[in-house]
Amino acid sequence: MSTAPTTAQGTQKLTPELKAFIAEWKEKPGNLVMILHHVQQHFGYIPREVAFEVADLIDVPLAKIYGVITFYNFFKLKKPGRNQIQVCMGTACYLKGGEDIIAELEGILGVGVNTVTPDGEFSVEAVRCLGCCGLAPVMVINGEVFGKVKTESLQGIIAKFRNA
Amino acid sequence: MSYKQYILVCGGTACDSIRGMELFNALKTAVKENGLINEVQVVRTGCLGFCEKGPIVKVLPQDTFYVEVKPEDAEEIIKEHIIKGREVSRLLYDKEQSKIHVAIEGIDFYQKQFRVVLRNCGAIDPNVIDEYIARDGYKALEKALFDMTPQDVIDEISKSGLRGRGGAGFPTGKKWSFAAAQPAGQKYMVCNADEGDPGAYMDRSTLEGDPHSVLEAMTIGGYAIGADKGFIYIRAEYPLAIKRLENALKQAREYGLLGNDILGSGFSFDIEIRLGAGAFVCGEETALLASIEGNRGMPRPRPPFPAVKGLWGRPTVINNVETLANIPVILLKGADWFNKIGTATSKGTKVFALTGKINNSGLIEVPMGTTLREIIFDIGGGIRGGKAFKAAQTGGPSGGIIPPQFLDTPIDYENLAKIGSIMGSGGLIVMDEDDCIPNIAKFYLDFTVDESCGKCAPCRIGGRKLLNYLDKICDGKGTHEDIENMREISEAMSRASLCGLGQTASNPVQSSLRYFMDEYKEHIDDKRCRAGKCKNLLRYTIDKTKCVGCTACARVCPANAIAGERKQPHAINNETCIKCGQCYEICKFHAITRE
Numbered sequence: 198m199s200t201a202p203t204t205a206q207g208t209q210k211l212t213p214e215l216k217a218f219i220a221e222w223k224e225k226p227g228n229l230v231m232i233l234h235h236v237q238q239h240f241g242y243i244p245r246e247v248a249f250e251v252a253d254l255i256d257v258p259l260a261k262i263y264g265v266i267t268f269y270n271f272f273k274l275k276k277p278g279r280n281q282i283q284v285c286m287g288t289a290c291y292l293k294g295g296e297d298i299i300a301e302l303e304g305i306l307g308v309g310v311n312t313v314t315p316d317g318e319f320s321v322e323a324v325r326c327l328g329c330c331g332l333a334p335v336m337v338i339n340g341e342v343f344g345k346v347k348t349e350s351l352q353g354i355i356a357k358f359r360n361a
Numbered sequence: 362m363s364y365k366q367y368i369l370v371c372g373g374t375a376c377d378s379i380r381g382m383e384l385f386n387a388l389k390t391a392v393k394e395n396g397l398i399n400e401v402q403v404v405r406t407g408c409l410g411f412c413e414k415g416p417i418v419k420v421l422p423q424d425t426f427y428v429e430v431k432p433e434d435a436e437e438i439i440k441e442h443i444i445k446g447r448e449v450s451r452l453l454y455d456k457e458q459s460k461i462h463v464a465i466e467g468i469d470f471y472q473k474q475f476r477v478v479l480r481n482c483g484a485i486d487p488n489v490i491d492e493y494i495a496r497d498g499y500k501a502l503e504k505a506l507f508d509m510t511p512q513d514v515i516d517e518i519s520k521s522g523l524r525g526r527g528g529a530g531f532p533t534g535k536k537w538s539f540a541a542a543q544p545a546g547q548k549y550m551v552c553n554a555d556e557g558d559p560g561a562y563m564d565r566s567t568l569e570g571d572p573h574s575v576l577e578a579m580t581i582g583g584y585a586i587g588a589d590k591g592f593i594y595i596r597a598e599y600p601l602a603i604k605r606l607e608n609a610l611k612q613a614r615e616y617g618l619l620g621n622d623i624l625g626s627g628f629s630f631d632i633e634i635r636l637g638a639g640a641f642v643c644g645e646e647t648a649l650l651a652s653i654e655g656n657r658g659m660p661r662p663r664p665p666f667p668a669v670k671g672l673w674g675r676p677t678v679i680n681n682v683e684t685l686a687n688i689p690v691i692l693l694k695g696a697d698w699f700n701k702i703g704t705a706t707s708k709g710t711k712v713f714a715l716t717g718k719i720n721n722s723g724l725i726e727v728p729m730g731t732t733l734r735e736i737i738f739d740i741g742g743g744i745r746g747g748k749a750f751k752a753a754q755t756g757g758p759s760g761g762i763i764p765p766q767f768l769d770t771p772i773d774y775e776n777l778a779k780i781g782s783i784m785g786s787g788g789l790i791v792m793d794e795d796d797c798i799p800n801i802a803k804f805y806l807d808f809t810v811d812e813s814c815g816k817c818a819p820c821r822i823g824g825r826k827l828l829n830y831l832d833k834i835c836d837g838k839g840t841h842e843d844i845e846n847m848r849e850i851s852e853a854m855s856r857a858s859l860c861g862l863g864q865t866a867s868n869p870v871q872s873s874l875r876y877f878m879d880e881y882k883e884h885i886d887d888k889r890c891r892a893g894k895c896k897n898l899l900r901y902t903i904d905k906t907k908c909v910g911c912t913a914c915a916r917v918c919p920a921n922a923i924a925g926e927r928k929q930p931h932a933i934n935n936e937t938c939i940k941c942g943q944c945y946e947i948c949k950f951h952a953i954t955r956e
Contacts, residue, residue, distance in 0.1 A: 226673060227635070229655035234597060234636050268657040268814075270639030271597050287559035288754070288790045289716035291804055325639060327598065328562030329375040330716035331412025331723055342378030 209244040211236075211251070219254050228255060229265055233272055241281075242273035270325065278313045278320035280358045282338050287326025289333040294348075298334055299323055301348040305355055318359060364402040366443060367421040368392075371483060373408030373566055373724075374601055376415035380432055384416050387435035395439050407570015409483035410724040411470055414454060419465065419483070426465050427452040469742065470721045473735055475702070477710045478686040479726050482570030487605050490612040493573040499618055501689035505581045506626040509692075514585040515541060518688065520696035522708035527553055527644070527681030528759065528785050528861065530707070530774040533688075536678055539668035540586040543676040548588035550579050550630075551672065551679040553649055554595035554602070557641040558757030559808065561788030563712040564682035566724050568595070568602040571686065572609035576632060578685035580619065581692065583630040586678055591632040594649055598639065606634060641758070641812035644786075645860045646679050648814065659814045660860035681786065683712055703729030707773035711784070717754075717791035718745045730771040733763065737791055748793040752877070756785025758805040758812075759865035761872030762798060781872040783865065797894035798877040799884055802869045803831040809866040820863025823854040827870055834881060835895045837888040844881060848874065893955055896940045900956055905930040907952035914944035914953065 211219070218235050222228040232251060236243050243266055252259045266272040284290075284299050299310060302321050306314050313320040329335050332344025338358055370376075370385045388403045409417045414428035418438070425448055427438070434452060441447050454468055465471055476482075485492035493499070505514050519534025540548060552575060556564040568575060579591045595603060610632060613619040621629045635653050642648045643658040646667050652658035653672060671677025687709060691699045700708045707729040713736065716722045720742035727736060733753055737743070744750050753763045755772075761782030770776050774784050792801065810824040827850055830843045851867035851874075858864045874881065883889045890898040903914070903923075910928040922938040925931030933944070933953075945953045 227653050227655035230638055230652060231636060231655075234638065264657055265655070268640060268659075269637075272638055288757070288788070288804070289560045289722070291559075292717050292790070292792065292796060292801075325557065325598070325641075326559040326561065328556070328565045329378055329412070330560055330562060330714055331375045331415065332378065333716065333722075342374075344375070344379055 209240060209247050211247055211254075212239065215239060216254070219251065223255055229257065229262065230269075233262070233266065237272060240276075242276050244276075245274075276313070277322075278318055280319045280339055280361075282319060282321045282336065283324040283327070284321065285325075285327045285329075285333070285335040285337075286323045287328075287330060287333075289330035290326075290335055293333040295323075295334045297348055298336060298346055298351065301351050302355075305352060319355070365400045366402075366423075368401060368403045368438070368443075369406045369409075369419040369421065369483065370403065371407075371409045371415060371417040372405040372487070373412070373415075373569055374562075374599075375408070375412040376417060377601065379415055381416040383432040384418070384430055384435060387432040388418075388438065391435045391439040392443075395444065397439070397443065401439075401443055404486045405488075406485060407482040407487050408479075408566040408724055410474075410479070410566075410726075411468075411721065412723040413721050417483075418452075423448075424465055426454050426468060428454045470723065470725075470740055473731065473740055474726055475710055475728050476726050477690055477699075477702070478567060478683050478712050479570070479724070480690065481574065482566060482724075485571070487570055487572055488608055490573060490609065490616060493571070497693060498573055498689075499577055501692035502577050502580055502584075502618065503624060504692055505584055506624060506628055511541060511585045511587065514581060514692070517692060517696050518585075521691045521699040522696075522703075523684065523687055523691060523699065524707065524774065525681060526683035526687075526711070526784075526786065528756070528783060530784060533680065533684055536668055536680070537582065537585050539666065540588075540676045540678045543669060545587055547590070547673075547675045548586055549672045549675060549677040550583045550586065550588045550591040551649070551653070551677055552579055552591065552593040552685055553644065553646075553679050553681045554593055554599075555637040555643050555649060556596060556599075556682075556786060557637075557644050557812075558759075558786050558788045560716050560790045561714045561757060561786050563714050563724065563787045565596075565599050565602050567682050567686050567712070568599070569605055572602075572605045573613065574686045574689055575606075575682055576609055576613055576619065578680075578688035579632060580623065580630050581688055582678060582680065582685070584628055586676070588676075588678070589629050589631070591630065592635050592653055592672070593632060594635050594637055594643070594653055596639070597636045603634065603636070610634070640814075641808070642814045642860070642862050645862055648860065649679065650677065657814070659816050660862075662859060683787070704771060704773040706775050711772070711787060713787045713789040715741050715789050715791070718748065718793040718796070719743070719791045720745050729773045732769050732771055734768040736772075736789065737768070741791065744791065744793050746793075748795065750791070751794050751796055752792045752798065752801075754782075754790040754792065754801070754869075755788065756783035756865075756868070757788045758808045759783055759861065759868055760785045760788075761868045762792075762801065762876065763872070764876040766876075781868065781875060783868065795892050795894075797835075797890050797892035798873045798880045799831060799834050800890075800892070800894045802873045803828065803835055805869040806831055806866070809862065813862065813866070817857075817859035817863060819854045819857040820859070820866060823850045823858075824863070824866050826850050827854075827867060831870070834884050835890075836897045837884065837895070839881075839885045841885060844874065844885075889956070899940045899942075900935060901933050901938060901940065901942075901945060902954050902956075903931050903933055904952045904954060907950050909950055909952075911949070913947050913949070917943045917947045919943065 418427040523533045524530040648658040648660040667677045712726045806828040908930040915923040
């Protein structure tokens with residue numbers, strides 16, 4: 198996912214590539230959502246100081262950017278863990294025990310949903326239908342899909358990513 | 362160039378995620394190593410539909426259908442099947458363990474299906490425009506541009522009886538004619554690919570497996586209404602579909618099928634991709650437009666309808682992916698061919714994502730009018746684990762919960778509305794005896810409350826109230842007065858909400874109150890959940906005659922709620938029990954009962 202350097206929060210800056218993308222989209226109507234997608238793709242979230250820069254570059258108030266970020270589930274204001282775990286909460290996964298997967302993960306990692314472990318290694322999110330309902334229950338770690346997940350196998354999967 | 366044999370590997374998201382890509386590469390390597398590169402072509406196609414048994418491999422011309430194929434099997438398929446002509450029997454799909462060859466048409470999962478929308482899914486490589494063209498791709502566009510006037514196109518679509526597949530079922534021809542009737546000027550054609558229904562992935566599979574069909578249809582639509590610009594609004598959660606669309610757009614431009622002066626006709630049209638960002642309400646037309654405009658995706662009152670005032674105030678037609686995928690076929694085969702499929706009011710086919718407690722989950726396409734029984738038992742192979750069928754749910758959070766007595770109702774727009782559900786986009790979720798209906802209603806309400814944009818009070822407040830009542834009932838604290846209040850609020854929400862989300866959000870509640878009142882009553886009166894899903898209503902007890910005192914339950918209990926001497930019967934303290942069920946799982950002597 199994100200390849201951004203792990204500098205401390207508060208010092209993130211738009212990269213030249215992101216600036217070029219914004220310049221390209223500056224005059225296109227309805228550019229804000231697309232720009233935020235690119236920013237998040239790079240940093241893994243939308244850092245506040247970067248949002249300031251975006252506001253300046255495309256000349257929209259920071260309040261509007263904040264409004265858009267918080268409206269959509271996809272955008273994050275906080276830096277996620279090095280390993281991002283997404284557990285599908287679509288109907289098929291819910292029926293087949295998606296909630297148990299979350300409960301088990303919370304137990305293993307010691308943090309609740311939408312929080313990052315203190316060491317910054319993992320974050321767990323309950324997400325909307327990922328569209329692989331044939332494989333329910335489904336979990337995604339750093340883009341890798343795990344289908345027909347069993348709670349017993351979670352410990353092993355987590356260990357693999359912890360040491361990677 | 363033609364090959365003697367073709368190996369089709371499913372490249373849909375589900376198969377991909379269980380090493381489908383690795384399998385594709387392994388097959389390619391094996392073909393190369395065995396010197397067959399000029400005789401055998403390995404193709405990565407779109408979704409073949411049978412996700413349950415993925416990854417799927419199909420070998421042509423023998424039409425051999427292999428299921429659950431692993432990359433390690435590649436070598437054997439090449440050595441045995443391709444070279445020696447002997448099918449690898451252990452990989453064949455076999456229902457009766459007979460391991461004999463079954464052609465794809467012979468497989469029960471495919472027998473009652475009829476593929477119009479998914480005509481190319483699983484048959485072509487979606488990354489190669491020539492394969493789409495070889496199967497009559499872009500011929501409909503050529504026909505529209507050179508042999509038909511825009512009005513002819515609209516008339517043909519109207520005559521076909523095609524209705525919107527996104528949910529409400531509005532006649533597509535009519536929608537187009539409204540936009541076409543607006544004075545000439547900037548108009549837009551928008552494809553709604555913001556498939557947000559949990560448990561639905563029809564549009565994703567269509568875009569991944571046959572992206573050009575949607576591009577072709579949008580261009581035809583642009584010609585019909587007089588638009589020169591199109592947008593595809595697609596979920597950011599669908600990276601593979603986005604990648605294939607981007608590639609398809611590039612190829613179509615290179616071939617002069619998009620851009621200025623398409624095929625020398627003088628008509629110009631181009632398409633841009635815009636990403637959604639995870640907001641269910643953006644499936645609603647006006648909210649979707651607000652999102653493309655870069656704003657919070659909140660709906661606005663209609664009229665004016667988007668066909669009159671849409672994107673940036675200009676006339677805009679918004680069609681769903683599946684609706685669009687029908688268009689090229691209708692123009693090529695004719696409205697009269699299309700309107701013979703289906704029922705009196707609902708023409709054509711419908712794609713469903715069949716999921717839940719079913720044996721064969723996957724992507725299916727059936728003629729309108731097929732019954733739920735045919736879908737669930739013939740195509741879906743019945744309920745998993747031989748359990749009893751309890752309900753089917755269509756239309757996602759906006760739809761209703763359908764009880765067994767309607768299994769034989771032919772599915773079309775009107776019939777589903779009559780029994781309190783909607784067609785919706787095509788999620789079809791099957792529930793068995795282990796599912797608790799009030800709990801499912803709560804699941805859907807939880808979703809719609811979270812997704813409500815908050816603009817109008819009926820949806821914002823009503824949804825929250827409904828959820829509170831459902832929480833109470835599932836906790837065993839509900840009353841009969843709560844049920845009456847839920848009925849009243851549901852009614853108010855469906856009448857007074859601003860957009861489709863709020864108007865339909867109470868459907869799971871209304872339909873479940875109608876058909877599964879006995880379950881609500883049990884939760885309220887008997888404080889009992891027959892499915893064992895509502896944790897606060899569960900009671901675990903140890904049968905003293907069966908307990909041997911092995912202490913396994915006491916050791917696993919995280920709340921220290923189980924006490925007893927070694928080799929003596931144990932007992933559970935229900936005051937401290939947190940109802941996690943671990944003791945129930947671990948007991949080897951079936952001494953623990955849950956009720």
